[in-house]
Amino acid sequence: MTSFQIEIQIIAAIVAAACAIPGVFLVLRKMSLISDAISHSILLGIVISFFISHDLDSPLNIILATLSGIVTVVLVEFIQKTGLVKEDTAIGLVFPAMFSVGVILIALKANDVHLDVDAVLVGELGYAPSNRFFFGTVDLGPKAMWVMGTILMFSIGLLIVFFKELKISTFDEGLATALGFSPVVIHYGLMSIASVTTVGAFDAVGAILVVAMMIAPAAAMYLLTDNLKKMLFGAVSIGVVSAILGYWLAHIIDASISGAITTVLGVIFLGVYLFAPTRGVLSVLYRKKQQRKEVMLLTFLLHIQNHEEEEERHVNHLNEHINWHEVRANSVLELASKNNLIVINKGIILLTQKGKSFTDQAIQYITDNERSEIETMKDELFLFRG
Template structure:
């Protein structure tokens, strides 16, 4: 049963991150997901200090607020002439450092430390349960990640055409009256919520890989957004399942093994993708050379 809960939680984290990561990849904003995943640390600490608990709801609220502040600061710096990569780097390192200072100052006597935030430990998921009216409802991480994933699916499903057009052609979207910035901030809010929901299971560092690697794998395998979303989620789930058994075999970090498998799947796509794969391109060029000869 514990094995099933760990794999299910890892699969939900990977699928949720991969689902939203597709839109980040298409918008050329993959590193903004990295920035948000680190910058929301002060939001989590402040939510803990104000609420006095590690319940998922105050954590989500704190993360969403800081996530939006992060995006706003990056946007403001861009409009002021600072290059995009520099704006992201300055913003997330500054906010993350503030979070580290807050953790070291105010959470020394409680179970909230940098190891938990940075690395996570998915093996502990089955024992960290949520109690409702004296009834054990199961792992808190499972409810948190599953709830946020469902919320993301509903939001993206309701406004899929708007998100799609804003990702491929924001100028056209603005011209026909779609509030591009509203959907931009809405997407960033979903990324913030997903990140903090995954903190305790995979940590801030590894969630970045799940935001980028499965969606980048899907990007190499298809040119259609619908297919890209499903392939990304499938690659994430496969990474979680294979990663768990790889970690069991090697007796190593489960979250690390899941990410390693995700990287291996990306390597396969990079090499053997029918249209964009390195090997496929070499074979195509060879055929052209032989045909010309």
């Protein structure tokens, strides 16, 4: 590994960590798409700053770009407040317009300079170490590392100091207001951090992939935990791991680093999405199937209990009377007899003693539906689970 490669990985890891932190709050506050909006509209700020300073590296860049990110948020909120369109429509109207103005300004005025819109969208991490930071004549390392490192430290600092406020205002805005934290200040604080981070990061990874770095780790952790601290640490770890893995993926197949990082993020998220213990899709679907079966079993038992006539209780008549397909009827029958709830005598279904008391309990459960009793009853009722 050359020092160049190490530097790229360090920068990628820092960018990932810095993005993951505001990302967690964006996901929790249901504002993920704000990151998309900000990452596009900062182009306008950068273009304007370029016209003023004629220098792509001036600090004015970061200030104006951040400002245009905040302007986007303000505009979106203003349009929302007029009530003319819904929130997401407001986002969708504002940022493409601002982005377009940026693109057109570049085309009209800055066509001959190095301000490439493709690079803005896609970014190129591979070049980041070649832009170095000098103190006098001493080479202090890549500039991107310093910029993003500062932003990361800054947001970690703010996070530690305002953790309580952020937590309360995220989960219970009413309580936060009642306790005297201004939700407005916290909201715009968070938006500013998101904006600054986006500005710092998009040089390296481009406007669209910033969005992935912000919300994919947070979304994955959201499916794994209910604890804010765990979510933050987990998101940062996922970000850093995929940054490094992504770099090597790009190295092996010789393709865009930011694309590879996003791909790794995507694979990790997909894995979590499918296999997360209680909130993953597979376990959700499995649980749904279980519940459906439980309900069917109950319906079936109630039906048997309600009918004295032999013909209603004949195995072959289940199809007609409860209107189930044969497969379902068979699986329910099997489940019931496995749990010793019924016996089948010459094709006639009879409830056992256990089956009777079970059904009585079930009726009670349905009729006096009191919350406190449900949980204990459920344990008794659904013993046959799994």
